[in-house]
Amino acid sequence: MDDWEEKDAGATSTTSSFASGGNSWNSGGQKNSFSKNDNEGSSWNSGGGFGERGGSRGRGGGGGGFSRSFSSGGDENGNKEDGDGSSWNGGGRGGFRGRGGGGSRGGFRDSNNSDNAENGNDGEFRSDFGRGRGRGRGGGGGFRQEGGGEDGFQGSGGFMGRDEEFVPKGKRDNESGGDGENAGPKVIYVPPPPPEGDDAVFAKFQTGINFDKYDDILVDVSGSNPPPAIMTFVEASLCESLSKNISKSGYVKPTPVQKYGIPIIMAGRDLMACAQTGSGKTAAFLLPILQTLMRDGVAASQFSEQQEPEAIIVAPTRELINQIYLEARKFAYGTCVRPVVVYGGISTGYTIREVLKGCNVLCGTPGRLLDIIGRGKVGLSKLRYLVLDEADRMLDMGFEPDMRRLVGSPGMPPKEERQTLMFSATYPEEIQRLAADFLKVDYLFLAVGVVGGACSDVEQLIMEVNQFSKRDQLLEILKTTGNERTMVFVETKRKADFIATFLCQEKLPTTSIHGVNREQREREQALCDFRTGKCPVLVATSVAARGLDIEHVQHVVNFDLPNNIDEYVHRIGRTGRCGNTGRALTFFDPEADTPLARSLVKVLSGAQQEVPDWLEKVAFGAHGTTGFNPRGNVFASTDTRKGGSFQTDKQAPSAVSSAAADDEEWE
Ligand SMILES: Nc1ncnc2c1ncn2[C@@H]1O[C@H](COP(=O)(O)OP(=O)(O)OP(=O)(O)O)[C@@H](O)[C@H]1O
Numbered sequence: 001m002d003d004w005e006e007k008d009a010g011a012t013s014t015t016s017s018f019a020s021g022g023n024s025w026n027s028g029g030q031k032n033s034f035s036k037n038d039n040e041g042s043s044w045n046s047g048g049g050f051g052e053r054g055g056s057r058g059r060g061g062g063g064g065g066f067s068r069s070f071s072s073g074g075d076e077n078g079n080k081e082d083g084d085g086s087s088w089n090g091g092g093r094g095g096f097r098g099r100g101g102g103g104s105r106g107g108f109r110d111s112n113n114s115d116n117a118e119n120g121n122d123g124e125f126r127s128d129f130g131r132g133r134g135r136g137r138g139g140g141g142g143f144r145q146e147g148g149g150e151d152g153f154q155g156s157g158g159f160m161g162r163d164e165e166f167v168p169k170g171k172r173d174n175e176s177g178g179d180g181e182n183a184g185p186k187v188i189y190v191p192p193p194p195p196e197g198d199d200a201v202f203a204k205f206q207t208g209i210n211f212d213k214y215d216d217i218l219v220d221v222s223g224s225n226p227p228p229a230i231m232t233f234v235e236a237s238l239c240e241s242l243s244k245n246i247s248k249s250g251y252v253k254p255t256p257v258q259k260y261g262i263p264i265i266m267a268g269r270d271l272m273a274c275a276q277t278g279s280g281k282t283a284a285f286l287l288p289i290l291q292t293l294m295r296d297g298v299a300a301s302q303f304s305e306q307q308e309p310e311a312i313i314v315a316p317t318r319e320l321i322n323q324i325y326l327e328a329r330k331f332a333y334g335t336c337v338r339p340v341v342v343y344g345g346i347s348t349g350y351t352i353r354e355v356l357k358g359c360n361v362l363c364g365t366p367g368r369l370l371d372i373i374g375r376g377k378v379g380l381s382k383l384r385y386l387v388l389d390e391a392d393r394m395l396d397m398g399f400e401p402d403m404r405r406l407v408g409s410p411g412m413p414p415k416e417e418r419q420t421l422m423f424s425a426t427y428p429e430e431i432q433r434l435a436a437d438f439l440k441v442d443y444l445f446l447a448v449g450v451v452g453g454a455c456s457d458v459e460q461l462i463m464e465v466n467q468f469s470k471r472d473q474l475l476e477i478l479k480t481t482g483n484e485r486t487m488v489f490v491e492t493k494r495k496a497d498f499i500a501t502f503l504c505q506e507k508l509p510t511t512s513i514h515g516v517n518r519e520q521r522e523r524e525q526a527l528c529d530f531r532t533g534k535c536p537v538l539v540a541t542s543v544a545a546r547g548l549d550i551e552h553v554q555h556v557v558n559f560d561l562p563n564n565i566d567e568y569v570h571r572i573g574r575t576g577r578c579g580n581t582g583r584a585l586t587f588f589d590p591e592a593d594t595p596l597a598r599s600l601v602k603v604l605s606g607a608q609q610e611v612p613d614w615l616e617k618v619a620f621g622a623h624g625t626t627g628f629n630p631r632g633n634v635f636a637s638t639d640t641r642k643g644g645s646f647q648t649d650k651q652a653p654s655a656v657s658s659a660a661a662d663d664e665e666w667e
Contacts, residue, residue, distance in 0.1 A: 277573020
């Protein structure tokens with residue numbers, strides 16, 4: 001019997017939302033728009049800050065920290081040993097526990113053995129801790145969660161520091177095969193079954209007032225002999241079941257990326273497509289793939305010990321790939337085409353059994369995909385489509401090795417014999433060049449609007465706030481927005497927990513999501529609580545920046561700016577989707593964020609947003625004008641093959657890799 005054949009232990013489903021069940025929130029006053037003047041003249045509030053730079057980072061406080069104690073039961077994945085050899089609780093290299101003061105005195109203690117999805121990171125995390133910065137003692141409180149989970153927060157404070165959680169991404173778990181599944185104890189979590197019944201499967205995202213304005217966006221297709229665009233779904237000559245599912249999904253007419261992308265893919269061409277966030281890229285690749293599979297009458301075989309999917313779709317995070325899977329399942333509903341999803345943090349045994357029930361479209365995060373291919377459960381001889389969603393992310397330093405491993409897997413058809421499709425809202429030039437390695441020479445480049453540009457349906461406001469005032473500013477803002485759904489992006493998982501704790505204490509039901517030390521069921525629960533409005537505020541790290549399509553998100557707050565302008569574009573794209581309008585407010589701390597100023601100005605003006613004078617001064621003042629800009633990023637205006645693209649800021653060679661390295665919690 002294979003290890004995966006073991007029975008799944010009954011997966012518990014611990015509620016892990018931060019919101020206390022009994023909490024009510026202050027829906028507060030009227031719906032105010034954010035005012036960029038709010039902070040003008042505000043004084044420094046060093047007393048109330050997080051101690052990010054110095055401050056309370058040290059040993060003061062005590063008596064708090066983050067302590068969880070889920071019991072995880074057994075371990076049945078049969079994972080390989082991680083070369084790093086670091087398990088969460090071993091403490092051998094100075095982990096949280098050892099240094100952090102055993103949980104109750106601050107720091108982060110986690111007695112949950114089943115969170116191995118993150119263990120590839122943990123080893124690095126701990127060794128970073130092991131540098132003896134005295135963390136773990138800072139602050140006097142924080143978050144404590146015991147199995148039942150409903151109880152939220154205790155304590156008051158205790159945030160560590162900006163630099164303290166740096167995880168070298170290049171060393172992530174790529175070496176061990178991907179998303180950490182090869183490290184640590186086995187995972188037993190089995191996700192809830194996907195929705196059934198028309199209402200749930202075809203739940204619609206209402207298009208907004210600006211949906212028709214998509215038609216005015218300039219579109220550029222470069223490369224030889226592109227097929228003509230379609231203007232309606234009817235022109236795509238889709239088969240009946242697919243057409244029916246499209247209309248049940250509430251799609252009346254295609255968006256530009258669909259008008260151009262669908263015929264390109266149906267003509268058998270490779271494609272690199274760039275279109276703004278929330279403009280329907282997912283359907284642009286799913287519909288033509290599913291149409292071809294349905295037309296050819298493919299049907300999943302339930303009896304084969306090795307499944308041979310016709311399409312593989314890869315995305316960088318578990319939540320995103322699951323969302324893509326649900327979209328694929330929706331469009332394929334009631335047909336013989338069977339999509340399956342595989343990602344880290346859930347039981348491998350369960351995953352394999354799902355795959356072996358039949359698999360035509362395999363959606364996965366890189367680590368799990370490589371794992372399942374490596375186990376021989378998936379063969380590649382019938383593969384016709386390889387899709388990289390968030391392609392620039394999939395090809396940056398963090399994931400590129402996995403992508404090369406994937407295309408080098410035994411049986412993978414060479415690029416000449418498969419169709420490779422790449423989609424994103426951003427494409428730095430060097431990534432475009434790299435992407436060409438995966439594509440046929442005559443691939444088409446589709447640009448809808450400005451490559452790397454922000455969605456113009458998002459009103460962008462930038463507020464100058466020093467780091468010590470951010471928390472109070474955030475509170476003030478959230479109290480005016482009532483229960484409108486808001487995503488707050490922060491830099492580190494520790495800060496995500498801290499801010500969520502703080503907001504809950506202030507009676508704003510808040511949850512948080514990040515990828516480090518978080519069980520998958522907690523991540524899914526957090527998203528569910530946010531989606532349903534149980535917690536209208538979600539504090540997130542970059543793990544939630546890309547692709548997530550959550551209805552009614554009216555606001556994004558960049559509590560911390562990311563270190564890369566593309567990341568900013570993706571983050572603010574969580575609102576203003578599908579023709580709806582949204583608002584994004586960004587705290588700009590001149591001390592930390594000046595290197596991003598020029599790129600920010602460029603993105604704002606590219607999206608016809610007002611650029612504050614002070615930001616322009618910062619951008620083109622002493623700091624911004626001279627050469628090297630490690631945090632700035634490119635946005636290329638065109639297909640790099642044209643050779644004529646311009647750059648807003650010359651990107652330093654290290655920018656992409658540092659972006660990847662800073663990003664602590666991708667799969
Ligand atoms: N033609 C259409 N008509 C109506 N709704 C659509 C249409 N195409 C897509 N949508 C909806 O618009 C929303 C955004 O689509 P999608 O998630 O594919 O955007 P995206 O371009 O991939 O965004 P991101 O860059 O953030 O990943 C989804 O809820 C999707 O169902």
